[in-house]
Structure formats: structure tokens, C-alpha cells
């Protein structure tokens with residue numbers, strides 16, 4: 001908390017100067033001034049505890065505004081410090097009755113039944129058994145089987161067969177057989193922790209099947225007959241409300257014999273909660289409960305002993321001071337597991353809190369950890385850190401990584417891509433322009449009494465700075481989302497609001513972009529998820545979707561917990577729904593929404609993990625199409641600052657979890673100027689776009705469309721990869737030449753064909769190697785550059801082989817150039833038309849052609865050009881190898897780019913987007929820098945730090 005206070009305070013001086021400057025330079029309308037003052041008046045009366053029934057103010061209306069404001073303020077606070085509030089079923093009407101009128105799309109969705117009722121549980125098991133028996137015997141009449149039965153049959157395993165792990169864990173074979181290798185490793189790891197009576201964190205990236213690994217492990221435990229519980233004892237799984245029923249359906253699907261009951265008013269149990277707790281405890285069942293629920297029922301739950309306590313989306317206890325964090329740490333069992341795809345979100349204090357739950361004492365006391373670990377690591381992360389601070393941070397981060405590694409298992413999607421074969425994901429940050437009205441209101445509010453009071457150093461107003469800041473920041477965010485969210489607050493007379501015009505998309509820059517995107521995507525056959533932080537904004541978006549007759553489903557806190565899973569299923573299974581609309585907090589965590597392949601994150605959260613979680617709903621196991629994510633930000637506004645802060649947090653988290661050498665690229669000063677509006681510069685570049693110029697998506701230059709410049713590191717990586725491939729190809733050629741000497745053929749075409757075939761399908765040379773993902777010795781294709789070069793050296797025909805290879809590649813390249821020649825002529829003409837005209841319409845039309853496939857050659861031409869330029873300067877011939885080997889992949893990628901490029905060109909043509917950045921490149925920017933000079937001293941400091949936390953915890 002001190003962190004943000006300091007940060008916010010540091011903005012004051014600068015922001016004051018800027019506001020004054022803006023005031024002189026940019027006049028604002030009377031409407032804007034009046035609205036700003038009205039809002040300021042309400043804000044000062046509501047937010048800071050001075051009562052809201054001022055003269056002339058309708059008390060009911062003030063109450064609504066107060067509610068709306070306090071919710072927004074809390075939600076801002078939630079973002080960083082308090083577990084999010086998605087637990088309760090909220091009613092939008094309580095927040096804003098006017099907006100509630102647009103919620104016309106309530107769905108009648110079926111509830112999923114849990115096993116709260118013992119009789120229902122018995123019936124379910126019997127039904128499953130009977131269906132399985134029928135399906136596996138001659139009685140089966142060929143009718144369609146339910147998915148849970150089909151999956152058992154697909155595994156080709158006898159339903160009663162078990163797979164035995166070392167030391168006796170017996171996982172049902174039908175589950176084991178369907179697990180990916182890395183998931184099996186996860187189950188083994190959980191079993192190892194169990195045997196040493198330790199807790200741990202399963203921190204795989206989102207969508208890699210953490211739920212399944214836990215279920216498989218618990219299923220295995222339930223089959224063993226060991227330990228004080230004689231297998232699996234009564235256990236508790238705590239999860240966010242939205243995913244609680246997802247757990248039920250996953251258990252019923254993957255491991256039907258376990259009894260799982262939801263301890264929530266939506267659960268199927270009859271009688272009071274105490275009866276259910278007793279019942280489940282006695283039958284060694286699993287209690288599924290929300291984070292709010294565990295607080296509510298803590299006394300009754302804690303009066304009994306539990307075998308396992310598992311926290312899904314366990315980062316919810318990242319704040320050690322919250323009630324729920326303190327409470328879950330009190331359960332007395334060594335078997336505490338924490339599941340999360342975002343282990344560290346904002347700061348190191350959070351990591352401490354998570355470990356304090358599952359491995360108390362491992363990171364020392366809170367104070368010792370903060371002093372000896374968190375502070376030096378954070379300090380060394382700033383761009384203005386001294387060399388010594390940097391080196392110290394690096395050493396301590398390394399030490400921390402070593403300490404936590406045994407208790408944390410984290411695999412990323414790229415590490416296991418070989419197994420899961422996920423389609424590609426393309427993620428861009430679109431900097432949208434404010435509309436004139438938004439800009440006017442934004443500037444007006446910057447000059448309001450509220451903002452002035454924040455900037456008043458002497459604090460004449462005597463109100464807490466932080467509260468005022470949060471209210472003001474959330475007001476600015478409302479203007480960025482839609483002017484009506486702001487004007488509604490200022491409105492004295494609610495009757496005067498024109499419902500037809502309220503929330504019109506043309507009045508918001510970001511909604512204009514959404515409008516374009518959805519129209520294009522509908523034509524292209526894509527389906528989209530739209531996430532917003534704010535429920536009010538969701539209502540505006542909903543109204544827009546209705547006005548355009550777009551079919552959609554909506555999920556926010558007002559949807560019953562028991563219905564959320566069915567709503568998700570309905571969307572995934574029915575392609576007729578174009579959009580799934582959800583608040584980031586309710587729909588952005590833990591759920592599977594693979595029915596969509598396009599994601600819009602409408603407004604950014606202070607916490608990058610919240611946005612990351614949301615966008616990962618579509619890009620996960622089960623997704624078959626390429627996923628594109630657009631994060632929308634209003635250029636020059638508070639949203640851009642939020643994005644910059646997100647980048648900083650990413651660096652911090654990567655330093656511990658990925659690469660301790662990572663260096664921050666943002667100075668503290670680039671995070672300043674919250675209360676400011678910066679017009680994008682004459683090139684349309686925003687502040688962030690200028691900072692990360694090399695990741696910018698360039699759609700303005702017709703000759704270099706969408707050519708994303710790679711940073712040096714990327715080029716180096718590609719070069720090494722290309723070298724490996726070249727070495728491999730050379731060695732293949734050698735073995736081929738040796739084998740083929742007898743079958744010499746004179747026909748050059750035949751010879752070429754053979755060479756080409758060889759390159760396309762090289763024989764697999766296999767060597768055993770430790771596979772990091774599967775943790776055991778596996779056989780993988782031979783692609784180590786050193787070994788390849790060894791082979792080359794063994795054969796003394798190196799030059800001959802290299803020349804041979806070059807010759808093959810040259811022929812290959814010539815052939816491709818010929819293919820493209822005729823169409824290229826046409827492209828040349830099109831390009832000249834394009835370059836002669838500066839008219840936007842022409843550019844757009846050209847792009848449409850491109851999308852329709854008629855200008856496919858433009859791409860070919862560009863590919864050809866790029867290939868030449870890279871091969872000449874960097875890795876001669878090698879890009880061509882890549883192209884030969886991965887031709888299909890390249891085409892798929894091009895098709896994907898065509899889609900996305902078309903969309904971007906449309907957005908730029910309409911000037912609704914100012915700039916676009918490649919998000920992954922921004923995040924992966926930090927380069928490894930080796931600093932040996934101060935290493936020893938820093939290492940000593942790290943050793944001292946370890947000693948300090950060891951002694952701190954007695």
C-alpha cells in the first residue's frame with residue numbers, strides 16, 4: 001500500500017504543472033466545466049464521508065451515485081490489494097437502475113447438480129456405471145454416448161484398471177492415459193510432495209489443465225489405502241464463485257466416483273450447512289466452496305480436521321492482511337496446495353503471502369523477507385538503479401528462485417507446445433483516439449475541483465489523498481470508456497436523459513473501434529469475448545449489441561453462481577452467439593471460453609495479471625483456431641499510464657519466476673503524469689508507442705505493411721535456430737550422400753526432387769535426452785547443433801556438402817520466385833496505384849482485395865523481399881530452409897496475418913486507432929545483460945539475505 005501511496009504522491013508536482021499548462025492551452029466547453037464541477041461536488045460529498053443529502057440534491061439519486069462511486073473506488077482498490085469481489089451475486093439495478101433497463105437478455109440456463117444430496121450422488125454413480133457397462137458390452141445399440149462415457153472408452157482402458165506410480169499412487173488408467181506428459185509429471189510431483197508431507201504451488205500457465213492434474217492426483221489418492229486417512233481424506237477446494245461449478249463438471253467428467261458438493265446456497269444439499277459438512281467429512285468427500293464461503297463457514301469447517309485444502313486461483317490470498325488470507329493459513333494440515341496461473345502479480349509481498357500458506361516459514365517472517373529480499377530486488381529493477389543495486393537484485397532474485405523452485409511447478413505454453421499443439425496467438429495493444437466530446441470532458445475534469453484538491457500540496461481540503469486519487473482516477477477511466485458513464489453521474493435530472501441516445505457507440509473512441517471489429521469479425525466468421533472492468537460499461541456495450549442485432553451472452557455478478565457454467569457451455573457450443581460479454585472479474589478467471597477466437601480487453605486493469613487471465617480464456621487447450629487479442633487503450637490518457645505500470649509489473653514478476661537477469665526498461669519518471677492528457681504526436685505515436693517503437697505495428701507505410709521490427713535478441717535467436725537447422729540439414733545430406741552413392745541418377749530434376757524430399761522429411765535421428773517437461777529420459781529428435789557439427793567434422797567432405805546444400809536451396813528459391821512472378825506483375829501495378837494515391841479509401845479497398853485473396857501476391861512479394869534482405873545481411877540462405885520445412889505453417893501464419901492485417905488497416909483508415917503495439921514483444925523486451933564486476937559482492941549480499949530469513953522464523 002505504501003508503494004502506491006508513494007507512487008501517487010510522486011505524481012503531484014508534475015501533474016499540477018501539466019494541468020495548469022493544459023488549462024491555458026486547451027479551452028474546454030461550458031458543458032464540460034459544468035459537468036466537472038457537478039461531479040466534483042458530488043464526489044466531495046459522497047466519497048469522503050461528508051454525507052450526500054446536500055440541498056437541492058435528490059437523495060435517492062445521490063444514493064445511486066454514491067453506490068456507483070463507492071463500487072468503482074473499491075474495484076480500483078481490489079485491483080491491487082484485495083481479492084476481487086466476484087463472489088456475490090450482484091444486481092445491476094442496485095448499482096444503477098437506469099443502466100439496468102438494458103439488461104434484457106437474461107438466459108434460462110440449466111443448473112449443474114453437485115453431489116450435496118447423498119442419494120443423488122448414489123444415483124449418479126449408478127447411472128454412470130450402468131451406462132459404461134452397456135457401452136462396453138454387446139448390449140450397446142450404437143446410440144450416441146455421453147461425453148464422460150465416450151472419454152472412458154476413448155482411453156481404451158478398462159474402467160477398473162489403475163496406473164501405479166512409484167510408492168503406490170493408483171491413478172485410474174482411463175484418466176492417466178488421457179493426460180499429457182507434462183500433466184503426468186504434475187501428478188507425480190504432487191505425489192512426491194504428498195509423501196514428504198509438504199504443500200506446494202501448481203503454477204502452470206493458464207489453460208494447461210491444472211484442474212485435471214489435481215483431479216487425477218486426488219483420484220489416485222482415493223484408490224490407495226495408506227496414511228492416516230486410509231487414502232484420500234475429507235478435503236476442501238476453495239475457488240472463485242464463477243468456476244465452482246466448473247470444478248463440479250470436471251470432477252463428474254474426469255473422475256465420476258469422487259463425491260463433490262458445493263457449500264453455497266446454490267448447492268443441492270438439503271438441510272443446513274453443518275449437516276453437509278458433517279456428511280462430507282464422514283464420507284471423505286470434497287467440499288467445494290467460494291472464498292467468501294470459507295470466511296462465512298470458517299468456524300464450522302475449522303472445528304474438523306481436513307486432509308487437503310486446495311486453493312484454486314490461489315493468488316486471491318496474495319494480500320497477507322485480508323481476512324481470507326489469514327483464515328486459510330489457520331487450517332492445520334501439511335497438505336496445502338495452491339493453484340494459480342499468475343503466481344506473482346504486483347509485488348514480492350504477494351509471493352511471500354502465497355508461500356506463507358503452503359510452506360509457512362520457507363521465506364522467513366514477513367518483515368525479514370521484505371527487508372532482505374523484496375526491497376533489494378525491487379530497487380534493482382528500476383532503470384535508475386546503481387550497478388551494485390542491479391547486481392544485488394540479480395543475485396538475490398536467483399537465490400529466491402532456488403529456494404522456491406522445489407515447491408512450485410510452473411510450465412509455460414511455449415514449453416509444452418510440442419505436446420498440446422496450441423494454435424498461434426497474436427496480441428496487440430490498440431491506442432484509440434478519444435472522440436472530441438470525450439477529450440473535452442476529460443480536459444474539463446482535469447481542471448475540476450476534485451483534481452485541483454488532489455494537486456493541492458497544502459491539502460486545504462483535509463481529505464485523505466489516496467481516496468481522492470482513486471475516485472478521480474476512476475472518473476477519468478469512465479470518460480475513457482464512454483462519456484455517458486461520466487455525464488450520468490453529473491446529471492441532476494435523470495428524467496432528462498434520452499434513453500435512445502444514451503451510450504451511443506459513436507461518442508466513444510473505443511466503442512467505435514469495437515463497432516468496426518465486430519462487423520468485420522462477423523463477416524470473417526470469428527467469435528469474440530469482450531471483457532470490461534466495469535459493470536456499467538458492460539451495460540452500455542450490451543445496449544450497443546442489441547441495437548446492432550448481434551447475438552450475445554452476458555455474464556457479470558448478477559448471473560447466479562449456479563448458472564454461470566451453463567452459460568459458458570451455451571456459448572461454447574452455439575456458434576450463433578457472436579459475443580460473450582463479461583466483467584473481467586467474473587468471466588476472466590479460471591473459465592474455459594474456447595468457443596471464441598477473438599478477445600477484446602476493453603479497459604486495462606492496474607494489475608496486468610487480471611488482463612492476462614481474461615485473454616487466456618480463449619487461448620488454452622481445446623482451442624483450434626488462431627487467437628487474436630486486442631487490448632484497447634485511450635491514447636494519452638490514464639489508460640496509457642495504467643498500461644505502462646502493467647509493463648513494469650511484468651518485469652518484476654519475470655525476474656523471479658523466469659529470468660533473474662531481466663532488467664527494467666521503464667524509468668520511474670515515465671510512469672508520471674496521471675492527471676494529464678497527452679495528445680499523440682504528429683506521427684500518431686503515443687508515449688508508450690514511442691517507448692517501444694520497435695514493437696510498433698506499422699500499417700501506414702504501404703510498402704512495409706505490418707512489418708514488425710524484431711529486436712536484436714529475436715534476430716539472434718532466429719539466427720541460432722537457423723544455424724541449427726542448417727547443421728541438421730548438412731548432416732542429413734551427408735548421411736544421404738553416403739547411402740545414395742550407388743543409386744546415382746543423371747536426371748537433375750529427379751536429383752532435385754530427392755534433395756527436396758530429404759529436406760522436407762529428414763530422417764529422424766534419435767538420441768536420449770532429459771526432457772525438462774516430462775522429467776524423465778525420453779527420446780527426442782536429434783537437433784543439437786554441437787552434435788550435428790560433430791557429424792560434419794567426422795565426414796571430411798564439409799565444403800562439398802555445404803555447396804551441395806546451397807545449390808539445393810538456391811534451386812528451391814528460384815522455383816518459388818518463378819511461382820510468384822506472374823502475380824507479382826499484377827501486384828506491382830496495384831502497388832503503384834496505392835503509392836500514387838494518398839486517399840484512405842484506396843488503401844482500404846486494396847486491403848479488402850487482399851483479404852478476399854485476390855492480392856495474395858502482395859504477400860508473396862513482401863515475403864520474398866523480406867527473405868532477401870534478411871538472408872543478405874544476417875543468415876544467408878537459412879530463411880529459405882525455414883520456408884521449405886515449414887511451408888504449411890508459414891501459409892497458416894500468413895492467412896492469420898491477412899485477417900488481422902485487414903482488421904488493422906480498417907481501423908487505421910478510419911483514424912479510430914492511433915497506434916498499435918505488439919504486446920508480447922513489449923513484455924519480452926528486456927535483454928539479458930551479464931554484469932560480472934559486482935557479482936561477488938552482490939552474491940554475498942544474497943547469502944546474507946538467506947541467512948536473515950532463516951533466522952527470522954523460529
Ligand SMILES: Nc1ncnc2c1ncn2[C@@H]1O[C@H](COP(=O)(O)OP(=O)(O)OP(=O)(O)O)[C@@H](O)[C@H]1O
Pocket residue numbers: 178179180183204205206207208209210211212340341589590591592616620621622
Ligand atoms: N489431457 C487433457 N485432455 C483433454 N482436455 C484437456 C486435458 N487437459 C486439459 N484439458 C482441457 O483444457 C481446458 C483447460 O483446463 P483447465 O481449466 O484445467 O486449465 P487451468 O490450467 O486450470 O486454467 P486456468 O489457470 O485458466 O484456470 C479445459 O477445457 C480442459 O478440459
